[in-house]
Structures are given as C-alpha cells and as structure tokens.
Amino acid sequence: MCFCCSKFSKPEAYKPAPVGNYKQASLCQIPGLCLKLFLLELNDVAIFIFRFAGMGNLIKVLTRDIDHNAAHFFLDFENAQPTESEKEIYNQVNVVLKDAEGILEDLQSYRGAGHEIREAIQHPADEKLQEKAWGAVVPLVGKLKKFYEFSQRLEAALRGLLGALTSTPYSPTQHLEREQALAKQFAEILHFTLRFDELKMTNPAIQNDFSYYRRTLSRMRINNVPAEGENEVNNELANRMSLFYAEATPMLKTLSDATTKFVSENKNLPIENTTDCLSTMASVCRVMLETPEYRSRFTNEETVSFCLRVMVGVIILYDHVHPVGAFAKTSKIDMKGCIKVLKDQPPNSVEGLLNALRYTTKHLNDETTSKQIKSMLQ
Numbered sequence: 001m002c003f004c005c006s007k008f009s010k011p012e013a014y015k016p017a018p019v020g021n022y023k024q025a026s027l028c029q030i031p032g033l034c035l036k037l038f039l040l041e042l043n044d045v046a047i048f049i050f051r052f053a054g055m056g057n058l059i060k061v062l063t064r065d066i067d068h069n070a071a072h073f074f075l076d077f078e079n080a081q082p083t084e085s086e087k088e089i090y091n092q093v094n095v096v097l098k099d100a101e102g103i104l105e106d107l108q109s110y111r112g113a114g115h116e117i118r119e120a121i122q123h124p125a126d127e128k129l130q131e132k133a134w135g136a137v138v139p140l141v142g143k144l145k146k147f148y149e150f151s152q153r154l155e156a157a158l159r160g161l162l163g164a165l166t167s168t169p170y171s172p173t174q175h176l177e178r179e180q181a182l183a184k185q186f187a188e189i190l191h192f193t194l195r196f197d198e199l200k201m202t203n204p205a206i207q208n209d210f211s212y213y214r215r216t217l218s219r220m221r222i223n224n225v226p227a228e229g230e231n232e233v234n235n236e237l238a239n240r241m242s243l244f245y246a247e248a249t250p251m252l253k254t255l256s257d258a259t260t261k262f263v264s265e266n267k268n269l270p271i272e273n274t275t276d277c278l279s280t281m282a283s284v285c286r287v288m289l290e291t292p293e294y295r296s297r298f299t300n301e302e303t304v305s306f307c308l309r310v311m312v313g314v315i316i317l318y319d320h321v322h323p324v325g326a327f328a329k330t331s332k333i334d335m336k337g338c339i340k341v342l343k344d345q346p347p348n349s350v351e352g353l354l355n356a357l358r359y360t361t362k363h364l365n366d367e368t369t370s371k372q373i374k375s376m377l378q
Contacts, residue, residue, distance in 0.1 A: 073177050074294050075284050077187060077310075078303055080180035089164045093185045096150075096157040100192045103150050106143055107196060112205025113137045117212045134216060138232075141213045144206065145233055147196075148241045151251055154189060155258040161186050162262050165277050166269060172277040176284060186281065189255070190313030191306055197249040197360075198352055207245055214238055249360050252313075256320040263321070278318040279332035285311035286334065289341045305349065311338060312353045316361055325363025327373055339376045 082090040113136035120126075120133035164182055165175045176183045200206060217238075233241070247253045263271050285307045288294040298304060315333060319326040326333045339357070342350045358377050363369065 073173075073284065074288065074297060075176060075183055075187075076180055077184050077306060078298065078300055080184045082181035083179070086164070086179050086181050089160050090181050090185065092160055093157045093182075093189075096153045097185060097188055097192075099150065099153075100188070103147060104192070104195055104199065107147065107199045107203075110140070110143065110203060110206065112203070112209050113140055113212075114205055114208060117208065133212070137209055137213050137216070140209050141233055144210055144241060144245070145237070148244050151244065151254045154192070154251070155254050158186075158189055158255055158258050159262050161189070162259065162274060162277070163266075166273040168269075168273075172273065172280045175277070176280055183281070187306070187310040190310050190317070193251040193255055194309050194313045194353075194356065196251045198356075200245075200250060201248060210242065210245055214242065252316060252320075252360060255317055259317060259321045275318060275322045276332065278314050278321065282311050282314045282318065282333045282338065285314070286338050286341050290337070290344075304345075308342065308345065308350060308353060311341070312356055316356060319361045319363050324368065325366065326361065327363050327366065327369040329368065329370070335373050336376065339373070343376070 113133060116129075116133040116136040120129045123129050161182055165179065165186065166172065167175075170178065213233075244250045244254075259274065263269075263274050289304065289307050289311070295304070315326050315335070315338060318331075318333060322331070324330060327335055339354075342354055342357075354377065358364065364374070364377065
C-alpha cells in the first residue's frame, strides 16, 4: 500500500514526452513508498531524477552534482580560435585587448612626481619649483587619463561578451564550451583587471599626483592663470577620474558596475544567466587546476597562474554582482575547493590572490559565510 497514492498501482506505461517537457510515471511497487520518475528530455539528452516522497533533498543533491559535472570540460586558454559565429564580437573585443599589455607596462613604469611636488609644497613662493612640479605632473595626468579611458573601453567590451555568453537558448556551460574564444577573452579581461588593480594599489603616487593636479588647477583658475593641460582633462572628466582612482580596485569596480548595468538593462534575461556564467567560469578554472589530466594539457607554465588569477577575478566579480555573494551556502561556487586550489600552490605565488579574496570581496564577513571558509582565509 502506498501511503502517498493510497492504493496499489503498477507502473504506468511511459510514452516519450516532447523535447523540453516531462512525463510523470508512478512506480508505487514498494509498500509505504511512493517513487516518482521524471524523465527530462532536453536537447536530446535524457536525465532521470528519482524522488522519494518526503525526501526532496535528493533532488537538490542530484541537481547539484549535475551542475558541478557541467564544469568538467577543458577550456583552451592557450589556443582557442573564434568560430565564424564568434568573429564579430571577438574582433570588437580584440581591438581593446591588444592595448591591455601596453597599459600594464605604462602603469608598472609609473614613478610619479613625488619629489617635485614636495619641493613645490615646501617652497610655495618659488615660481621655478611650482613650474617644475606642474610640468612633471601634467604628462603623468595624461597617462592617468589614458588608463581611465581604457577602463571605459574595457567596460564596453565586457558587456558585449556578456551579451554573447548569456544569450538564449544555450546555458552558460554550453556557451563557454561552444564559444571558447569568447570565454578566453572574458578570462583575459579578468586577468588584466586583477593585474591592473594590484599595480594601482601598490602605487600611492597615482592619487597623490592627481590630487596635486586638481588643487593646482583650482588655484590657477581662481588667479586667472592659464593652465597648460587643462584642455586635456577638463573639470567634468577630472571629477570622473577622481572617483575612479579613489577606488581601491578601480578596474574591478568598473567591471562590477558594467555587469550590474548589463543585468538591469536586459530585464528579459534572468539574472541567473549572468551569475551562472560567472560561477561556471570559476568552476571550470578550479576543475582544470585540480585535475591532472587537464592540467597536463597546459603547454605554457604561465597558464596555471593565468587560471588562478581568472578564478579569483570571477569569484570577486560574482561576489559583487550576486545578491548573496560567493560565500553563502547557496552560492554556486565551491569556495572551499577554490581556496584549497590556491593554497596548494607555492605560497609566494598566490598570497596576492588570497589577499584579493580577503580584502576586495563584498560578502566574506557576512554572517552567512561559514566559519570554515573564514578560517581558511585567515
């Protein structure tokens, strides 16, 4: 006797359901136990999920395993080439990315005008020192303008990629597996972002130079003194640049805002399409790093550090964009697994990435974050 159906029953005959639907059959053959069978036929792949009455958690376990297994494919960060359908977006993004390395080189070589500024401040009546400091700062502000403008180009590139990688009818996993060249570009944007922000955080001269520039420009305006360089960075642009460089991680903030804006502007697209794209990318990177079969396929030793940086970048982005973040129990990112992968690397090579998780995420210190995860990042 089945207490759920209140009757003895034999399995109903099953007829294949249309694609995307399901047919429910009652398999009440065991006394006191109601067994439901759902046959999901999606994209010609049948998935069986057994559900026992009163044991709904089984569905959660099974679907979670399916989600995790979805990330078990090799994303070729070294050799992925665009297919015909990817080329339009790929070429647009490539125009931006080809300038990324030059931006990082300019930022890495940025030395600032600290000495000249100190001299000018200590001797306010010395016009030669004032002119020398101004002459040193103006070209540097030109560089800072170039960095800021690149962030705007990067934002547009990211939104183009998100549009391609979250569109229907494919799932985020299918997109990443089918459109590997676009996935690689998405990874390159995240890789660039973390490198840029690391360099910016360790260079206080950037904000010092820009603050001096704005103060001096304001004083020149009050005294009606013509200012060389004012036409290059007008007041409106200077305000936007000031907000950009005030952020601890300005490029990450740009990507986070761009992703949030993408979600709000595409109301017909479920937010899960975007957040699942991020969580799947994190899972793919983790699986490739912890699976010897995949890791052995890397031909360049730099690919491991690239994967690690992308994994951390996408976790941080997910944590800023997702309503409950990356560290909650309901998160689709295996944070314990990701942190373990990081800690399995030589300590000196990943301390910066661990610090990025500690100090640039949004939800790490929330009450919903488990003590074990907090302990792993201490």
